[in-house]
Amino acid sequence: MGGLDAVITQCKNKDVETLRHCASALANLALYGGPENQQAMMKREVPTWLFPLAFHNDDNIKYYACLAITSMVANKQLEAAVLKSGTLGLVDPFVTSHDPSEFSKSAVSQLKGQGQSKNWLRRLVPVLFSKREEARKLAAFHFCMEAGVKVQQGCPEIFDEIGAIEPLKQVASSPNAVASKYAAQALRTLGKEVPHKLSQQVPLWSVQDVKEWVKQIDYASFSEAFEESRVDGDLLLRMSENMLTNDIGISNSILCKRFMRELNNLKKMADYASCDSTKLNDFLREINPEFSTYTYPMLSAGVDRDYLRYITDDQLLHECSIANSIHRKQIQQAILNESAPPETEGDMSKTLDCFISYRRSNGSQLASLLKVHLNLRGFSVFIDVERLEAGKFDNNLLNSIRQAKNFILVLTPSALDRCIQDYDQKDWVHKEVCAALQSKCNIIPIIDNFQWPEAEELPEDMRSIVTFNGVSWIHDYQDACVDKLERFIRGEVDRPDGRYVSTAAGPATPSARPLAHAFQRTQSADSARDS
Structure with missing residues (x-):
């Protein structure tokens, strides 16, 4: 696998054309290589190295890196390791911010009116069957692009020949809103029938919607029983194994479990927007995405976000049907953490090794490279990647800074220009720096062709940043x-501010906890990270 090692080495390059070739090569290897080569890719940390490619400003690099990671996550054996890299979280922002038709016409897509070969497309079809929403979204996005190209070329029959029509119909009728939209668009372009569409608002499903979904998950033989029992979306979300056995007639316990x-x-x-005005589901997802399964039982029991502070363990068990005592404890701990004042204790209470702050307009590549390097050395790293919901941005981001032992400030050209005279803290880099100073983080500037402004030009609350030594x-x-x-992180380098001067590994030693996920934000009205 010397060729793979060479490609990974070039992933550190700054040259856009080189990185385009790297992303394309890794996408092709993920599609063509099969399980054996995908395992070799895992051993060489390819999902982690795909992060800076998928985080790049160039759409071509970003797209083929996303294709590579979705092809790998479709392999169930690799799913856990792929999720750990955080790269899969970059697929959604790409898919939701691009139009397939426009992207296929752009030079950066590499399609340029030609499209991919029949054999290449055949290898992408299995990704449509992935259990991961992100993978299905990107696969549907690509087939939507290819449908227009192949129709223009006069060869739409390729989709029938590679067996893509039925998978596209399954995705088009699924409640995955983005994937179903693109799959349906592809089918319409090809002149194919678009199946019944299921909304993501499951609580509002009709009896016919439930019947269609039951067929989609290969329980067609029981679809009539669901219809006879008049099971709608509300009842479906309340369904238990006892109901399946006694009312629907699924006597096989394994079929019930499945x-x-x-x-x-x-x-x-x-x-759950139709019945979750206080965004209880968002709160549960922040604890663990798996906890979304508890959203509807809690809402049905009359629990909303405002009531959480009063809820007891007994209520979670009996009224909300949360049988797992560990999950109940995690929910209660999250409720306490949300209502507690910010921690002001020392480093011992900090659970995150590093928070990376950067200027999105020109610092994202270096920030993502630093994340990869630190992850590979065992450090947990937070880097925000543009998807946190509006209104939650403050707490999620600033809490992560408070939890961080080290605040790594990526200083690329003009990175602090928008902080100058920003006395109202409208700029997010300014906010992040102030939060790091207040939280007594170990602040480490990374200086890349950056010229410091005069200290007096900066607002007083962040002026001390100019006194910190950093890494050129x-x-x-x-x-x-x-x-x-x-060495800065471990406290092995003398600092002029008198902090972290020990020669032994201090509290910033890499933690044994799982690597932190990358989080994403939407741009708020006062966010000035872009320029």
């Missing part, structure tokens, strides 16, 4: 730069 697994997947995908970034000597950064 049905409940599919139902739990549906609960995690569902949109030299792209061709990344490992040496990260070695020095690691």
Whole structure:
């Protein structure tokens, strides 16, 4: 696998054309390589190295990196390791911010009116069957692009020949809103019938919607029983194994278990906006995405976000049907954490190794590279990647800074220009720096062709940032730069501010906890990270 090692090495490059070739090569290897080569990719941390590619500003690099990661996550054996890398979380922002038709016409897509070969497309078809929403979204997005290209070329029959029509129909009728939209668009372009569409708002489903979903999950023989019992979306979300056995007639306990697994997947995908005005589902998802399965039972019991502070363990068990005592304890702990004042204790209470702050307009590539380097050295890292919901941005982001032992400030050209005279803290880099100073984080500037402004030009609340020693970034000597950064993190480098001067590994030693996920934000009205 010397070729793979060479490609991974070039993922550290700054040259856009080189990175385009890297992303394309990794996408092709993920599609063509099969399970054996995908395992080799895992051993070489390819999902982690795909992060800076999928985080790049160039759409071509970003797209083919996303294709590579979705092809890998479709392999169930690799799913857990792929999720750990955080790269899969970059698929949604790409898919939701691009139009397939426009993207197929752009030079960066590499399609340029030609499209991919029949054999290439055949290898993408299995991704449509993935249990991961992100994978189905990107596969449907690509087939939507290809449908227009193949119709223009006069060869739409390729979709029939590679067996893509039925999978596209399944996705088009699924409650995955984005994937179903693109799959339906592809089918219409090809002149194919578009099946019955299921909304993501499962609580509002009709009896016919439930019947259609039951067929989709391969329980067609029981679909009439669901119809006879008049099971709508509300009843479906309340369904128990006893109901399946006694009322629907599924006597095989294994079939019952499999049905409940599919139902739990549906609960995690569902949109509860019609009955969840206080966003209880968002709160549960922040604890653990799996906890979305508890949203509807809690809402049905009369629990909303405002009532959480009063809820007891007994109520969670009996009224909300949360049988798992560990899950109940995690929910109660999250409620306490949300209502508690910010922690002001020292480093011992901090659970995150590093928070990376950067200017999105020109600092994202370096920030993502630092994340990869630090992850590979065992550090947990938070980097925000543009998807946190509006209104939650403050608490999620600032709480992560408070939990971080080290605040890594990526300083690319003009990175602090928008902080100058920003006395109202409208700029998010300014806010992040102030939060880091208040939380007594170990602040480490990473300086890449950056010129410090005069201290008096900066607002007083962040002015001390100019006194911190940092690491001068030299792209061709990344490992040496990260070695020095690691010494700062471990407290092995003397600091003029008198902090972290020990020569032994201090509290910033990499933690044994799982690596932190990358979080995403939407741009708020006062966010000035972009320029």
